[in-house]
Amino acid sequence: MAGSSMHMVRSGKKRYAYRQVAEINVTPFVDVMLVLLIVFMVTAPMLATGVPIDLPDSQAKAMNQNDDKPLEVTVTKDKKIYVGESEVQYEKLVPLLASILQNAPERVIYVRGDQGVMYGDIMKVIGAINGAGFTKVGLMSEPLKTKK
Numbered sequence: 001m002a003g004s005s006m007h008m009v010r011s012g013k014k015r016y017a018y019r020q021v022a023e024i025n026v027t028p029f030v031d032v033m034l035v036l037l038i039v040f041m042v043t044a045p046m047l048a049t050g051v052p053i054d055l056p057d058s059q060a061k062a063m064n065q066n067d068d069k070p071l072e073v074t075v076t077k078d079k080k081i082y083v084g085e086s087e088v089q090y091e092k093l094v095p096l097l098a099s100i101l102q103n104a105p106e107r108v109i110y111v112r113g114d115q116g117v118m119y120g121d122i123m124k125v126i127g128a129i130n131g132a133g134f135t136k137v138g139l140m141s142e143p144l145k146t147k148k
Contacts, residue, residue, distance in 0.1 A: 070108035071100065072140075075125055077116040093125070094132040101134065108136045 073093070074082040081088050088096055101107050109129055113122040122139075129137050 070110050070138075071097070072110050072112055073097075073125060073129065074112040075114065075117050075122055077114040079117065079121055081125060090125075090128070094128050097129060097134065098132060106136060108138060109134055110138050110140045112140045 072082075072084060076082070081090055081093055083093070083096055083100070097109070101109075111122065111126055111129070113125075126137055126139075
């Protein structure tokens with residue numbers, strides 16, 4: 001019996017008694033914890049980044065953020081629209097935002113647009129969001145890089 005927690009002990013003539021060993025084998029537990037640690041270390045940076053785009057530079061100041069976490073709508077270079085990290089068709093954007101924000105219509109919505117996207121395409125998305133009744137809509141940009 002490989003891995004058994006009982007040992008045979010000879011007590012007297014031809015009799016064997018089983019005695020339990022009160023030790024816990026923690027090696028499988030440590031192995032599982034190390035694998036989980038590695039998985040979380042690899043996936044955590046990916047969860048924080050969102051949809052990768054090249055934001056334009058701007059001298060605009062950051063908006064005051066006293067609300068809940070703002071909702072991000074992203075327009076990529078190939079004109080795909082994302083709410084958070086989920087891709088959404090343009091026709092379904094407003095109904096999706098309305099269902100997400102039905103209890104918090106004053107929540108801030110940030111629009112992130114790749115600098116390779118035409119201005120009209122971003123304005124189309126902002127117009128749809130604003131036309132649906134959401135008034136707190138902002139644009140995101142990278143801070144202007146200063147030359148040293």
